[in-house]
Amino acid sequence: MFDKVELIIHHGGNFKCVPESMYVGGQVDVLSIDPDLICYPHLMKCLKTGSYGNIKALYYKKPSQCMKSLRELFDDKSTLDLIRLATSCGKCDIFVEHGLDEVELVELLPAPEAFEPNISVEQQPDMPDKEMEVDTDVNVEGQVPNEAAGMEVPERGEASLHNDGQVEDDDSHDETDEVEERGGEYDGTTNKEGEDTDYSWKPEEADTDDSWMEDASETDDSEHEETENEELFDNEVASDHTATQMGGTRAEESENEEVSTEYDSSNPNSYMTEEEDDDGTSKRASKRYGSFNPESEVPKFEVGMYFEDGKQFKKAVIKYVVFEKRDLYFKKNEPGRVRVKCGKKCPFSLTGSWVERLQCFQVKVFKEGHNCNLRYRLRIVCTKWVADMYSDKVAENPSIGAVELKRLIKAEYKLNVSESMASRALKCIEEKNETAFKEQFKKIRNYAEECLQSIPNSTIIISTVRVVPDAPSVFQRIYVCFGPVKKGFLEGCRKVIGVDGCFLKGQMKGEILSAVGRDANNQMYPIAWAVVEIENTYSWTWFLDLLYKDLDVTAPDEWTFISDQQKGLANALSRVFPNAEHRNCARHIHANWSKTHRGMNLKKLFWLCAKSTCERQLEANLAELDKVNVQAGKDLRKYPFKLWCKAFFRDEVKCDTVENNLLEAFNSTLLKCRSKPLIPMLEDIRVATMKRIAKKRKYVLKWPGPFGPVIMKKLNANIVASEGWNVDFNGDDGYEIKKGRAQFKVSLQKKSCSCRRWDLCGIPCAHVICAIYDKGEEAESYVDWCYSKEVYKKTYSYTLHPINGELLWPRTQFEEILPPLPKKMSGRPKKK
Structure with missing residues (x-):
């Protein structure tokens, strides 16, 4: 334990993941502080008052650990973990990830009146008139390029900056505009999900599940603003800033690194934004957005994040709702777009839509922050969610009831669900298990054939x-x-x-x-x-x-x-x-x-x-x-x-x-x-x-003697019990073992004792051990060979070969097998 710890603060740089994770550039400050005084609000206050710029996220690790061990510092719980690491070794590294500074709009100054460019082009008399091609992509050395390469700079008065940090352009055009131009029809080939109206999303029709959203009549004052922001999203000015957060995958670049591919080869779900000139030439913007990580415990959204489809987007929203305990709901969805709102007075807003050219689902609008209270009965938590989350547990314990399931949800997620919802979920799980139960018997012949082919002589x-x-x-x-x-x-x-x-x-x-x-x-x-x-x-x-x-x-x-x-x-x-x-x-x-x-x-x-x-x-x-x-x-x-x-x-x-x-x-x-x-x-x-055979093959190598631990334990107990017995030897192979009125005879050559313990199990009893010691030999030499290490190795010398999964099972030509007929039990049927 250390009375004072050193917080080594790395700031001013950025993260780079090629060829390996590292923090490039910046400065390093060392802060010596009493660990008992460290708390998350105090630490953030110290960092914000210092010259650390706009702080987007903080990460920490031990100085001896690699960059892959970075953990995010975002609340009191992570701060306690930081203190634990710092007090264990006396110091801890803190890395600052900076966000974008606020945009300052500067009016363009008019050109001097006296400046008149004089450009003349001499035309050859024998050549027809031709339009002159001018290359506009010339990068003049010493000038600062635009944040998004190849994007036109709007004229004064054509761009407006909103509070959410998006820049709108009157000439913007994306998939939503295409939908409106086609009269609201959306191409049905963009998403081919299943029929599940709770999770899946289809571009062909809007989601109208009442259990997931409020009535269409419910409106919001910011709806028009969301639509505009979403439609103009594709033309927003990109930056060199890399999207990073807990719920997505990091795609990092150095400041001067040039992007040469459509997407990161190591992460197929990370995309580059792409635009076209008037002549159809594609130009790539320098901003790369992160893709959602479905394995994250707590989803975190940001503008531009990519999802595989609307179904994954909805699952992420539900996961967020369950963790944050916010009563979000899905508004009446339009074709190809999903909108998420909180309360009428809550500023939270989340909108995503399908991007046709990238064939993925993308977050277009995200307004973070809540002014509503936590809720423990959520509208978005429905019967299907309960059935999906608890199908495995119900399968392990089929006797679970609605009341017990309700208590289980309360204990694990701190959510209140009605008993009727739990009952409907159990019924849904039962129907799902019934289908899976019948399918098992259709595949049993294929499974048996795979085992017979993979494991011979079975x-x-x-x-x-x-x-x-x-x-x-x-x-x-x-x-x-x-x-x-x-x-x-x-x-x-x-x-x-x-x-x-x-x-x-x-x-x-x-x-x-x-x-x-x-x-x-x-x-x-x-x-x-x-x-x-x-x-x-x-x-x-x-x-x-x-x-x-x-x-x-x-x-x-x-x-x-x-x-x-x-x-x-x-x-x-x-x-x-x-x-x-x-x-x-x-x-x-x-x-x-x-x-x-x-x-x-x-x-x-x-x-x-x-x-x-x-x-x-x-x-x-x-x-x-x-x-x-x-x-x-x-x-x-x-x-x-x-x-x-x-x-x-x-x-x-x-x-x-x-x-x-x-x-x-x-x-x-x-x-x-x-x-x-x-x-x-x-x-x-x-x-x-x-696995047991493999484990026993390693276990026998640890035996200190010629017999197993269980056998030696029993033999040692008999050795202790042999104390106090008297031995009389007849000079050939006969021994009399006496103690008080008890007396037994032993023959070492015949491996027999009149008490029959040695005869029955093959491990010398207390009487036999007395005779063995009288002869001057060791008791282990009279243990039966069936307990030896060599016999044990023979038992586990044959291993089970692995088999393939269901996809590679052979297809047999026999008729399918139906499940066994339900057997009617005696007595009165149970009440459902």
Whole structure:
């Protein structure tokens, strides 16, 4: 922190952007000041009282930063940021952009009477009379050229200067005059926008949307003046000053730089003004106007700014209105012209029109400044604006209501809208989403073909049905399993798969079925997923049968499946994977059992039973449960222990988990995309899988040892638990591990412990670690190979290839698919 800071003020120069951004010319002043005394009004007062001329804008940056880091200084908020930068390094650069000084009109002095030019032209007798051509574009050295090259200087009395800084010429002529000469008709080819009467603008007809403007009978005293100023805009005297502001793009030139092109090649939207002599020769003026930047947060207008069309101009006005909280409105628009007014007594005025020769929309009149109060209920904010701004949020949360939407607009924009407007906006969004929803199913075959071409060895199955034999195909299900994901699972994951289903929350009703494996770090590895109409035995059988073929299963009894208590899943597993081990998530069993048996003590005893690794240990924990609550023990025995207790799990797959938490983690990643249409939802899942593989490929490089962080954390916990145990060695391969009345036997060669913890998961338990240390070896050497770094790298060695966007998708020759038929839910319909 510095008690005093230096403000380095650059003034008198101008900005130049070729070959790079810089401030050319001028002088530099240094102002030492207490940062606590700096405020925006005080700083502007100091600058205006100094010899800094007309200040149009101020910019600031750190001395160590480049010119691209310039920020505009225009209010107290930006001044606080200036103070923060200055106090951090003790100094700050301030650049002054100067505006034009006030024009002073000087009457032309009459020529001396005695001066009579004597010019004679000798004509050859054999030559016919010819008119002599005089070059009027001669630039005499030492004379000051006109501000706009090639423009005629009006005679005294023919030009009048208005308050808004525009110079009018009685001989001016532009597109508006052409319209009047044609009887009000405007060329319809100047703008080809859509049918949206709220945003779009058509030269063929005037905008008459009542929700955007007042009645045509409303007039303004300055209307005639605006029309004159607009019509004479094309002939206003241009200057070397470059139009610059936050809402447009900067096109800067040095004072003596000659313009040689129609527009800036780096900015196609910046144009040069152009005029013609009486003989048709075009002459370029030296003024270049900025074009509007649609990415700007707060649009700022100025005379001459270019827009693509009237639609973009109107959007910019609405954006300005929402930010400034001014009750602007669109007056009855004429063909090719849009006028914006504020109140009857407010001087604000903005007019733009279509420029035929440049094929763009341009601001012709702009009177800045308001004397009206801020308004929080704006006429220009209509149903379509609300629908456009909140369509994505409503798509993510389809259950949002009109009252909640109204509160959301109030919180984000501080605007008051009626509940009826919010309701109409929701209806408009629903109709828009309905159209997009139907289009998704027409493109689903193209999307599937693109994925199959870009990602080899993948499986994408689309199932359709027909209501009657000759009816069009209706979407039913889609199954996705990418080739690299499938190959990575088979080479690096254990034969343990978690399966689960979750509901879709958007307009499409149904469920997502998913299969997730476990990698070498005991983290989730998505294998396959499907969108089905309902979760039942038939849909689960269809999904598992496709998964069976993709994984090329030869011995179903070697596989283990973990699931919740889904409907029909047990029957489907017994049909597709006979003799496979099936586990139920203990957390869901506890949720059902605890509905009638609550309490911390009962919960603790339940998890002791679930994590019992041998039958004797389970019996002891059940006996403790019976002592606390006999009925709770009886109810718990109704759930088959082989589905949720470790004592009955197989030890070949090296997985002792009793929960299906990896599936829950996968479903949480689908939370946002579950409310999207079909193709965007599938794309979100594909992109998330692709990014996860890329992330894990970098993650494994940071492992300090041969095993992952999750495995090492569990091993270290077992090492700590091994303290206090006594070891008795038989001299061959037998160890007795004792502590009090507890005693277990360990065989390092067989990789077995009588507690079965090492057998189940492949990570040495506390008893095994005691035997390993007694032998003088390291515990890491007895961790199962399935957890190694090499296996982990194999899992993520296959990446998903990127795919093209919708524009480049192949066009299939199959018939289009219709969206699924709406399913009538049981019970009373919801009130709209």
